Amino acid sequence: EPEVTQTPSHQVTQMGQEVILRCVPISNHLYFYWYRQILGQKVEFLVSFYNNEISEKSEIFDDQFSVERPDGSNFTLKIRSTKLEDSAMYFCASRRTSGGADTQYFGPGTRLTVL
Amino acid sequence: GQQLNQSPQSMFIQEGEDVSMNCTSSSIFNTWLWYKQDPGEGPVLLIALYKAGELTSNGRLTAQFGITRKDSFLNISASIPSDVGIYFCAGHLKAAGNKLTFGGGTRVLVKP
Numbered sequence: 001e002p003e004v005t006q007t008p009s010h011q012v013t014q015m016g017q018e019v020i021l022r023c024v025p026i027s028n029h030l031y032f033y034w035y036r037q038i039l040g041q042k043v044e045f046l047v048s049f050y051n052n053e054i055s056e057k058s059e060i061f062d063d064q065f066s067v068e069r070p071d072g073s074n075f076t077l078k079i080r081s082t083k084l085e086d087s088a089m090y091f092c093a094s095r096r097t098s099g100g101a102d103t104q105y106f107g108p109g110t111r112l113t114v115l
Numbered sequence: 116g117q118q119l120n121q122s123p124q125s126m127f128i129q130e131g132e133d134v135s136m137n138c139t140s141s142s143i144f145n146t147w148l149w150y151k152q153d154p155g156e157g158p159v160l161l162i163a164l165y166k167a168g169e170l171t172s173n174g175r176l177t178a179q180f181g182i183t184r185k186d187s188f189l190n191i192s193a194s195i196p197s198d199v200g201i202y203f204c205a206g207h208l209k210a211a212g213n214k215l216t217f218g219g220g221t222r223v224l225v226k227p
Contacts, residue, residue: 004157031213043158043203045214056213091157095213103148104215106157 002026004107006092012113013082021077021110023092031095032075033104034067036060036088043091049075082114121204121218127226128198134191136202136221143184144206148215149176152201161202162189191223199223 005024013019025032034046047057049067066078075094079086089111093104121138128134138147146165150158162173164180164187171178177190187206191198204218 006157033213033215035215042219043205043215043217045216048213050213058214093215103146103160103163105160106150108157109155111155 004092004094004105006090006107006110008110009108010111010113012115015084015114016081019079019082019112021079021090021092021112023075023077023107024073025075025092025094026096026105027073029094029096029105031055031097031104032067032069033093033095034077035091035093035106037091037109038088046077046090079112082112084114087112087114119204119206119216119218121221123221124219125222125224127224128194129226130195132194134194134198134223135188136204137186137188138204138206138218139186140206141185142208144208144216145184146207147178147180147187148205148207149178149187149189150203150205152203152220154200158203194223196225199225 007022032049035043037043045058047061047067048055064080068076089109091109092107095104119138119140148163149161151161152158161176162171162178167180167184168182169180175192180187201220201222203220205215207215
């Protein structure tokens with residue numbers, strides 16, 4: 001069964017450094033998402049992406065964040081200058097289009113630790 | 116923004132017991148989804164509900180989309196040890212764009 005994959009599984013970085021989190025969505029999906037989950041809290045929406053542009057973003061997704069689909073398979077989240085509070089699990093998700101159904105499938109996540 | 120209230124926050128189960136959890140919202144949703152998350156992993160989709168009143172089963176799991184479109188419940192029948200984990204409800208509203216709004220989760224634990 002096709003699935004969303006994410007790399008790396010764990011990223012440790014120093015405060016102020018740039019990180020890029022990578023995702024490979026399910027191949028026939030057209031809508032892509034990033035969510036984050038701070039330890040012990042609920043999953044929070046960051047950004048959605050369709051047709052090579054951001055379709056919606058949350059207030060968390062400030063100028064330090066950017067997303068890109070550099071080729072036909074990868075979807076990346078970049079954090080330009082990481083802060084301690086960026087430490088969280090970051091999940092990529094993708095959605096197929098099927099008569100309006102909105103079932104999103106999640107990847108296994110990247111645990112980002114900012115020191 | 117929309118808020119989903121999920122209850123209970125945690126519960127202990129004994130093998131063979133039935134388990135029930137629910138989500139309520141002050142606003143309506145077009146789609147309700149139930150996910151399970153194991154430690155260190157991503158949410159795995161269990162059941163998707165697309166119409167008000169819809170009752171859907173997936174093995175020992177049953178979920179319903181409330182008639183008012185403001186609530187949903189998930190039942191697990193005859194629980195087994197691997198049912199342990201965190202269960203999240205999530206709602207989608209077309210007017211709110213593409214995002215899913217998640218509940219706070221129900222942590223299911225095994226009775227000692």
